[in-house]
Amino acid sequence: MKKNTLLTIFIVILSTLGGIMHRTMSRKSPTPASDGGKPIFGTLFTDHMFIMDWNEHSGWHNHRIDTYRPFSVDPASLHMHYGQEIFEGMKAFFTDDQNIVLFRPHDHLHRFNMSAHIMSMPAIDVEITLEWLKKLIAVDRIWVPQEKGQSLYIRPTMIATETTINLKPSSQYTFFIILSPVCSFYDKGFNPISIMATDTYTRSSVGGVGMAKTGGNYAASMRAQVEAHKAGYAQVLWLDPVERRYVEEVGTMNVFFVIDNVLVTPALTNTILSGITRRTVLEIAKKWNMPTDERRISIDEVVNAITSGKLTEAFGTGTAVGIAPIGNLSYQNNEYQINGNETGPIAHKIYNELMNIQQGKTCDNAWIESIV
Numbered sequence: 001m002k003k004n005t006l007l008t009i010f011i012v013i014l015s016t017l018g019g020i021m022h023r024t025m026s027r028k029s030p031t032p033a034s035d036g037g038k039p040i041f042g043t044l045f046t047d048h049m050f051i052m053d054w055n056e057h058s059g060w061h062n063h064r065i066d067t068y069r070p071f072s073v074d075p076a077s078l079h080m081h082y083g084q085e086i087f088e089g090m091k092a093f094f095t096d097d098q099n100i101v102l103f104r105p106h107d108h109l110h111r112f113n114m115s116a117h118i119m120s121m122p123a124i125d126v127e128i129t130l131e132w133l134k135k136l137i138a139v140d141r142i143w144v145p146q147e148k149g150q151s152l153y154i155r156p157t158m159i160a161t162e163t164t165i166n167l168k169p170s171s172q173y174t175f176f177i178i179l180s181p182v183c184s185f186y187d188k189g190f191n192p193i194s195i196m197a198t199d200t201y202t203r204s205s206v207g208g209v210g211m212a213k214t215g216g217n218y219a220a221s222m223r224a225q226v227e228a229h230k231a232g233y234a235q236v237l238w239l240d241p242v243e244r245r246y247v248e249e250v251g252t253m254n255v256f257f258v259i260d261n262v263l264v265t266p267a268l269t270n271t272i273l274s275g276i277t278r279r280t281v282l283e284i285a286k287k288w289n290m291p292t293d294e295r296r297i298s299i300d301e302v303v304n305a306i307t308s309g310k311l312t313e314a315f316g317t318g319t320a321v322g323i324a325p326i327g328n329l330s331y332q333n334n335e336y337q338i339n340g341n342e343t344g345p346i347a348h349k350i351y352n353e354l355m356n357i358q359q360g361k362t363c364d365n366a367w368i369e370s371i372v
């Protein structure tokens, strides 16, 4: 054997050992990563992951739970060039009676299949995938945080893995699920965010893929997000791509307003992502006999309703945060304060209800599913 080859082997062994040591050292504690009490969302992952592969001949096959580790990927792998990839974001919770439950897992996996359909990717078997997800969480159950408001964030993902830079739907895919313990976003209090409406950029296009959870939508949204951050706002308020007039979403959340005591949210179109938290909030409001309205709502209506005092609350909804109250809106260089920049009673009440359901505190538990 040549000296060079021996040296290479030695280096490979050393770096592998280094990698293993680094992994072991960095996974001492199953508590969510935080920076002085501020949660760092999605930076810490559990010990295992679920993987399965797809090709035209075998369909989904080779289902396995493996140790969490980097993939080895061909540089010509299709997803890296043309973004044929989709994902989901869902959560598992530790309940008061020491159970681990998933929140609306069927809805999430069905939406994953909707994203797959939009992106010309193969559907997964929802029941089989859910069984494997439960097995994965059972294997990593010590990683499920137990404090109030904390949860295990679940990230199912599918990537196109055919080795080609030919533009076409891939003939091979890999599906995986990784898990990340996360803090509540509100360890420092349930405080409102300020947002900036943009009429320069849009999140999705008519006839496009805005209602799919596909990476390209998020990559394309970063420019507006960066500009909003620079100007001191937490999130972008997206308007419709045609007239730049109707409100669509806030950041990667759906958006709600309380106008004249009616809970108003934009009606779903193919430029709006159909949030499961959005659906849940509407269903909770209906259960409480609170009037709701899914309709078109223009930015001018929002602004006028704020200045006339009819609009009393605004908030975003999404799996990561649950409810995100909005205290300040900027539009065309004007600032509008909502509810004196305080979290309103309806946002509070819905947030508490959502937490109670997810932590198994209400009898009405049709939305949660135990992992055992």
Ligand SMILES: *Cc1c(COP(=O)(O)O)cnc(C)c1O
Binding pocket: 089, 213, 249, 251, 252, 253, 254, 273, 274, 275, 276, 277, 278, 317, 318, 319, 320
């Ligand atoms: C995921 C997502 C949402 C929220 O959906 P949930 O199912 O409530 O988590 C809203 N908008 C966009 C663009 C999203 O990606």
